[in-house]
Amino acid sequence: MGLSSLKDHLEKLSFAKNAALFGVCRVDDLRDNFHPEIKTASKSLGTAISIGVALSPAVMNTIDNHPNMLYKAHYQQVNHTLNDIAFAVAVEIAHHDGKAIPIPASQIVHWKPMRAHLSHREIACKAGLGWRGRNNLLVTKKHGSQVRLVTVLTDLELEPDNPSELDCGDCHACLDACPVGAISEIVDDFNLGRCYEQVDKFSKQNNYGHLICGLCLKACPGSE
Ligand code: B12
Ligand code: SF4
Ligand code: SF4
Structure with missing residues (x-):
């Protein structure tokens, strides 16, 4: 299979597993921002596949002034879905003699400062999924900011x-x-400091165990 057909194939695979957005970019110029754990390990991996799963507008609309248990469960479900898609894409790449590292959807690697392996939103932006919104999130035409992201x-x-x-x-x-x-x-x-204090407060008030809020997502629904 040629690279163009393989890209289509990986996109179809992702969509069949509930992805809503799929794009590709080069990352050699972004590697300096990667966490040390993958900086060296990813040196031969010059391409990123960015995948988005849309949040349910119906669930987002249940949020009123603060996050709720429905949103918490939805957040967890979408993270599982993203990790599942990224794993499936990585397995498929291996079947085609490629190397691939799926990056977890929502894992904090360094708590101070709060950093993951890489920035899914920076990569999604470069891969054409959307733009950097005033809310400091990736905004897409169709789903607004109501989309979560993963990278392979x-x-x-x-x-x-x-x-x-x-x-x-x-x-x-x-x-x-x-x-x-x-x-x-x-x-x-x-x-960021004000945002972090608020999501931390929501988390402690309600024992969510996750740093969630969702109010700036609800406000940005896109054209759907
Ligand atoms: C840690 C974390 C947080 C921390 C913030 C820590 C921090 N330093 O950013 C806290 C707990 C506060 C937080 C809050 C939220 N988070 Co958060 N978070 C993460 C996580 C796990 C790591 C972020 C990280 O490493 N940041 C380090 C800095 C260096 O990278 P960065 O902030 O992403 O981007 C920088 C550069 O990349 C650059 N930049 C260059 N190009 C671009 C392009 C775009 C579009 C942007 C935004 C920036 C950018 O500017 C930024 C500042 O230097 C990511 C998952 C991931 N691996 O990316 C999710 C992630 C960013 N969070 C997400 C979400 C949705 C939220 C919340 C709405 C909470 C919720 N789920 O209810 C709020 C929103 C806050 C906001 N408006 O920004 C989503 C964003 C989806 C989207 N549509 O953009 C992500 C991508 C998770 C996911 N898998 O989808 N989060
Ligand atoms: S709500 Fe409007 S201003 Fe805010 S990020 Fe979305 S499109 Fe941009
Ligand atoms: S609405 Fe919530 S998640 Fe968004 S910036 Fe404000 S405190 Fe942070």
Whole structure:
């Protein structure tokens, strides 16, 4: 199978397992930002496949001023789905004599500062899934920010996709939705400290065991 057919095949496989978005980019220029655990191990893996699973708007609309148990379960389910898709894609790549590392959907590797192996949103942006929104999340045309992400690194030189040319335009809906004013007109002014304190508070108040909030996701539903 040629690389173009293989890319289509991996996309179809992902969609059959409930993915909503699929894109490809090169990562050699992003590797400096990777966590040491995969920096060296991924040196021969110059391509990233970015996959998105859409959150259920019906579940998101049950959130009112604070996260709830339904959202917690949905968050966990979507993380499982993402990891399952990334594993299936990595297995399929191995069947085609490629190397692949699936990166966990939501694993914190270093707690101070809070960092994962790599930034799924930075890679999704480069792979054309969407743009960087005022809420400091990946925003997609169809699902807004109501999408969770995963990445598979591979040595297969699949054709990269073009980054999106869209942006938030005149929309400011998420600024009012954030209870602590962490979101600003300019995304570089996003106040991570305020956001972290709030999600930590929600988590402790309700024993969620996960740092979840969802209010800036609910405010950004996209065109669906
Ligand atoms: C740790 C973590 C947090 C920490 C933040 C720590 C931090 N330093 O960022 C806390 C607990 C506060 C948090 C909160 C939330 N999180 Co969180 N989080 C993560 C996690 C596990 C690691 C992030 C990380 O390593 N950050 C380190 C920095 C260096 O990377 P970065 O912030 O992603 O991006 C930087 C650069 O990449 C650069 N940049 C360059 N290009 C681009 C492009 C885009 C689109 C962006 C946004 C940035 C960017 O700017 C950033 C600042 O330097 C990721 C999963 C992952 N592996 O990516 C999920 C992840 C980012 N979280 C996610 C979500 C949804 C949330 C919450 C809504 C909580 C919830 N689920 O209810 C809030 C939203 C906060 C917000 N508005 O930003 C999603 C985002 C999906 C999306 N549509 O973008 C992710 C990708 C999980 C997933 N698998 O989908 N999170
Ligand atoms: S709610 Fe509007 S301003 Fe906020 S991230 Fe989404 S599109 Fe951008
Ligand atoms: S996750 Fe919650 S606290 Fe953080 S920016 Fe979004 S709405 Fe604000």
